[in-house]
Amino acid sequence: MRCFCYGNPGEIQKDNQNGAGYVCFTIPDIGIAFKAAFSGKPEECEYTSLLALLEFVDLNPQLFQNKNLEIFSDSFAMVHQVNMKLSADRELEPFRNMALSYKKKIPYTLNWISKGDNPALGNITVN
Numbered sequence: 001m002r003c004f005c006y007g008n009p010g011e012i013q014k015d016n017q018n019g020a021g022y023v024c025f026t027i028p029d030i031g032i033a034f035k036a037a038f039s040g041k042p043e044e045c046e047y048t049s050l051l052a053l054l055e056f057v058d059l060n061p062q063l064f065q066n067k068n069l070e071i072f073s074d075s076f077a078m079v080h081q082v083n084m085k086l087s088a089d090r091e092l093e094p095f096r097n098m099a100l101s102y103k104k105k106i107p108y109t110l111n112w113i114s115k116g117d118n119p120a121l122g123n124i125t126v127n
Contacts, residue, residue: 006120007045023049046075047095
C-alpha cells in the first residue's frame, strides 16, 4: 500500500521564528488525507509528517494487515537518513530513531518522490 507524507514549515518570520506550518499525509488506497498545524524547522516538519503517518498505521493495524507499506516523501535528506545512507544532525537523531523504532513494529520501505509527484500536497488545501 502506497502512502505519502509532506511537511511544510510555513514562512520564516522576520524575527527568525517559524510561521504557521503543517504536516500531512495521504493514503489514496483507503481514502485517508490528514493535515495538522505544526510549527518547526523544515526538517522537523518532514520527520513529523512521517511519524504521524507511522502512528496512524500503528493505531489502525486492521487497515494494513497483509499489506506491503511503501512510504514516499519528497524530503531527500530524511529518506536517506532513515535508510541509513546519510547521517542525521544531532538535533534530528531523536526523530530518525523514532522512525527506525517503528520499523521494528511496522515493516515499511521509505522512498523519495519528487515534490511535484507527491499527492500529499494535492489532497491538502492550505487555509
